[in-house]
Amino acid sequence: MTPSIQLTHLADGQALDLADLENNTWQQLQSALKNESDGFKTITLATCTADGADARMVVLRQVDAERKYVWFHTDARSEKVIQLEAFPNATLLFWDDKRQVQLRLTVETRLHTDDYVADEHWKDLWVGSRKTYLSEKTPGSEQPEPYPGFPVNLGDDLPTEAESEAGRKNFAVIECRVLTMEYLHLSRAGQTRARFQYEPVRKSVWLAP
Secondary structure (H helix, E strand, O other), X not given: OOOOOOOXXXXXXXXXXXXXXXXXXXXXXXXXXXXXXXXXXXXXXXXXXXXXXEEEEEEEEEEEOOOOEEEXXXXXXXXXHHHHHHOOEEEEEEEEOXXXXXXXXXXXXXXXXXXXXXXXXXXXXXXXXXHHHHOOOOOOOOOOOOOOOOOHHHOOOOOOHHHHHHXXXXXXXXXXXXXXXXXXXXXXXXXXXXXXXXXXXXXXXXXXX
């Protein structure tokens, strides 16, 4: 049974129960989509490999708070895609320095490349973001000199809409079904930690920090 009488607080002193805390956290994730400087906009993606763990930063691209899904983009040729195809479960780590809040999401991923999901995300991507998908080089491949991650002849210029379409074949969307979300708020007045489990059954609990 979810305890509803135990309360935590937002920075403004507003009391929250577990349900309020969960809803507020998902709202903050959705708000991050519209604010490039939001701490939740960038994520550390931790994956499994045959040699151990790997991690890198990705950008939050879409949030479905009702269904508990999040999405990010990547190059279809990248190592992370190979890793996620072999080990679909991953961890997404968020940190908001201003709010002093850490979120840790355990997720089950699904790759989208040549389907309507990838098409819809690509359609909404501006040419500045599409530019990196024009790279002729496989991400992580050794190069004889520094390589900017897009055709050298482009320099500081942006491709046209038509030119950017050449990058579509390298574009991938990673869909993440959230299995659990763990919340941690750091404060001198006391830490607040909670876990929201969505699979295989829903459960919300307070945790010792």
